[in-house]
Amino acid sequence: MQMLQNDVQGKATTTARGLAMPMLEFNLLRWFSLISLLIITAVAGGLGYVSTRFVVRDSVERDAMLTAQFIQAIALAEVRHSQLPPGSTMGELLDPRLDQQHLQFSPALAESTRVEFLDHVAHLPDILLANVYARDRTIIWSTNPALIGERIEADGDLDRAFHSRKAVSASYHQANDDREEQKFQREPRSLFIENYIPLFDSQGEQVLAMVEIYKEPQDLARRIQRGYVLIWASTLVGGALIYFGLFWIVRRAAQLLHLQQDRLVANETYVALGEMSSAVAHSLRNPLANIRSSAELAQEIAAPAAQKNIADIISQVDRMSRWVRDFLVSLRPTSDEAEAVDLVAAIEDTRLAFAQQIERNGIRFRYEGPALQWVNSQPLQLTQILNSLFSNALEAMPEGGLLCAQVSVQDGQRAELVLVDTGKGMSQQQERMVFKPFYTTKQGGLGVGLALVKRIMERFGGSVSLSSREQEGTRVSLTFNIAAGGAHGAQHSGRRG
Structure with missing residues (x-):
């Protein structure tokens, strides 16, 4: 019996070790938490950046379009108001060096029309600096008198505006000291916009002059700031909702997987237990039967004083036999x-x-x-x-x-x-x-x-x-x-x- 007990105990220990052997588990919840956080953060940051860039670019381009339309409308209105001959344009009048070359109107009329137009330009709302360029890139007028007469050689935006014949705009947050035309009379407080507005000849094909406007639109800057806050707040809240929603789903799935794994291990355990129990039952059945038979034979010849002890042996053997049988039945499916x-x-x-x-x-x-x-x-x-x-x-x-x-x-x-x-x-x-x-x-x-x-x-x-x-x-x-x-x-x- 002692050898049998040791054998069973050894099998149980081996089975338990086999089932409890540590495995390299893939922690679904931990990896999802890290990877999904990185992905959602990257996607949300990218979307926020793209959205804010789009808001700024769209707002600046719209402001540039309105400014260009306003400048060109003023130019046309001043030409009509001065009753210049048909076909005359403001682009022809802005360069004072050409006043003596006009054949259809006097230099005085050209100057007065130019002064009226430039006065409107100088008093535009939110203006920081206004320059007017001739075709040779010389500043022929500016709200900063120190710039008049300067020739700007290397300015990609200016060259692009002359060649494309379209309004060109750009936004900045800090003045560039290396650019001669950005000599503001006051420092901008935040975002400022640079607009190049071309003025054409009567056929609308050749750019005769270029108006450069630097302005700091306070209302536009406030709207852009509100857009920043709204976009980034929405991105943050949306990303958090997506992350925690997916986290809850994956956590629930991980719990279910863990439960299924525990059940699988338990089923494997009970299968092994059933196999062991069958071996135990077969090993115990014959010894128990022999013990009971020997006890019955001893009971027939035993003295009355020993009868009670022999009856206890038979009772306990029967009880153990029932326990083994019931134990096997309880393990069956x-x-x-x-x-x-x-x-x-x-x-x-x-x-x-x-x-x-x-x-x-x-x-x-x-x-x-x-x-x-x-x-x-x-x-x-x-x-x-x-x-x-x-x-x-x-x-x-x-x-x-x-x-x-x-x-x-x-x-x-x-x-x-x-x-x-x-x-x-x-x-x-x-x-x-x-x-x-x-x-x-x-x-x-x-x-x-x-x-x-x-x-x-x-x-x-x-x-x-x-x-x-x-x-x-x-x-x-x-x-x-x-x-x-x-x-x-x-x-x-x-x-x-």
Whole structure:
């Protein structure tokens, strides 16, 4: 028997190690948290940057278009107001060096028309600086007199405006000291815009002069700032909502995967346990049969004083044979169809089965609860549960103590059995591991009892929990679904001791 026990214990340990062997797991939640945060941050930052750039560019281009239309409208209006000959344009009048070359009107009329136009330009709202360029890139007029007469050689925006014959605009946040034409009389406070507005000849084909306007539109700057805040706030909130929404979904999926993994490991454990149990049953069956046969033969010739001891041997052998048979049955795949079982009667049957051990250990047993309580289970499975719990409780009290069973009804739908002993209890580490298959603190134990209890309870929609303190005892709580028609069973209280 000792060799058999060692063999079984060795198999259990090997199986437990195989199932508990650490594996390199892919932590879905952790990797999703990191990678999705990086991706969403990058996408949100990119969208925010593109959106703000679009807002600025669109706003600047629109402001440039309106400014160009306004300047060109003023130029046309001043030409008409001065009653210049048909075909005359403001572009012809802006260069004072050409006043003597006009044949259809006098230099004085050209100057007066030019002065009126430039006065309107100088008093544009939000203006920082205004320059007028001749075709040779010479500044022929400016709101900053120090710039008049300067020739700008290397200015890509100016050259592009002359060649494209379209209004060109650009936005800046800081004046460039290297550019001669950006000599402002006051420093801009924030965003400022540079506009190049071409003025054409009468055929509209050749650029005769270029008006450069630097302006600091305060209202536009405020609207752009509000756009910045709105875009980045929306991007931040949207990105956070997407991240946390996906995080919740992945977290839920990770929990379900973990649960499925635990169930898979448990199923593998119970398959291995079933195989071991079959080996144990076959190994024990013949020795038990031989022990019983020998005891029966001894009983026929034994003295009366030994008859009681031999009868105890036969009774315990029969009990162990039933336990092995029931243990094997409990591990077989069975249907989850529950039956109505009297929990109180099952507790009493278990007490009677352990009566000799209870008496031998000097343990007092007490029952508190109704005389009848029907629950959803199966008789054989419920017996297996109670046998395992009673056996653990009695082994925890070798020098006597109190074992109390309490049955109560919870909210009319569930019944609770609480089994409390005053034994040696468990440490916190043991309490956390107690429902793990093949974990045991007993010398020679297999560590399958409470794992089976948990599996059987969950099979019928119940649950089990355990709390314990060292040197104070253990409390096990079983929660059952009340069987149909059993909720209104006898509710009067009874005590058995």
